[in-house]
Amino acid sequence: MTAQHPNHRSTRLERTPDPQLAGAVLDDIDARPGSATSLARTVLGAYVRDLGGWIAIADFTELLALLDIPAPSTRTAITRLKSKGVLHAESRSGRAGYALTEPALAMFARGDPRIFGFRQMAAGDAWRLLSFGIPESERAARHQLRRRLTAIGCGTVSAGLWIYPEYLAAEVAAIVTALELDAYVTSFRATDPVVPGSLRQAAAQWWDLDNLAARHRTFYQRHRDILNEPTERNTFARFTLMLDEWRTLPYIDPGLPNEMLPADWPGPASVHLFAEARQRYLEPSRHRVRTLVEKP
Incomplete structure (x- = not known):
């Protein structure tokens, strides 16, 4: 990182960061978990990459319908993801679809260690x-x-x-x-x-630990029963909704050492819950997606 004296003066006019440059490196943090755009991103990162990075429009719409996202909301989400450079239109074997861009593939690869390895x-x-x-x-x-x-x-x-x-x-x-x-x-x-x-x-002054603790507790309360789910067809929807909510937590939580955290810190409970659910349900969910898109 290049260093310069903090009092360095610039004679340039005010500049707005180039969204294309920033977007290639600064992962999108705007999508609200549970929204159509956020769930579309989660499906792309967790499942479409597993398919080779391309999916037909009809199959993508059907997958999001399993998450109770209606087709018009899916179309809006796709438009937003295209504008952010995550997707580009591409037809294969006579079927209209979308492929993940190279910056998007890099973005998801950067996120994997955070999301799946707290x-x-x-x-x-x-x-x-x-x-x-x-x-x-x-x-x-x-x-x-x-x-x-x-x-x-x-x-x-x-x-x-x-x-x-x-x-x-x-x-x-x-x-x-x-x-x-x-x-x-x-x-x-x-x-x-x-x-x-x-x-x-x-630590309580430097980070908003109260808000972070509330996020961990809400996540745990909302998803704590998932380990009682059988590995069946509804596993895809339940786990994907969990993953969509989880994937923001390892970003806003820096992983502070125990001596800097309150004694009743709820983070370990939600970390353990997600780790167990991922081990149990990620592969069955991917199998469900492959079965859906490979149907005759």
Whole structure:
């Protein structure tokens, strides 16, 4: 990451980050879990990749119908995903359909370790501090930077100083570069932070732990009965709805070490629940999708 003095002045006019450049690196964080667009993205990442990255329009519509998404909402979701560069129209064997773009395939590949392999810091693991002084001419990019840092689990020490686990360093660097802000940013690897009061108190100030705990509890309460489901036809819908809600949690949860979390932290319960459900239901759900799209 290129570093420059925070007081560096820019004579450029205010610039809006190029959505095509940013979109290729900064994964879409706008879709609300449970919405047609979010569920379409989840189906693409979990199942259409497994099919080779292409699906007929009729089959895609039928899959989303199993999730109670009506055809008009599916068409709207497809339009949005095309505009974001996730899909492009492609016909095969006389059937109209859509294929995942190369940036979308890379996006889903980046997300796999996060979604399917929850990371948590251990005592003594390194931190990364990000310091920036971004001029007013770049305020649109500055807003996007703050928004994206929050979305991947970074904490706010102060307006221009952010903290996150060292294992998020590559993701943060990609965001900074995509927004063309390298010239205004300096990062530091750090260990053993010294804070007023306790680390637990500091974490509660740097992250919105109350909201994060509520998200974990809601997820667990909504899906805790899934392990009682038989591996049958309805497994696809139940697990996909669970996956769609889960996939945002490992992004906003940075995986803080236990000594920085409240004693009754609900994260481990939801992490364990999803891990068990994934092991039990992901492959049967993929088999259900393959059976549907390969039908005569």
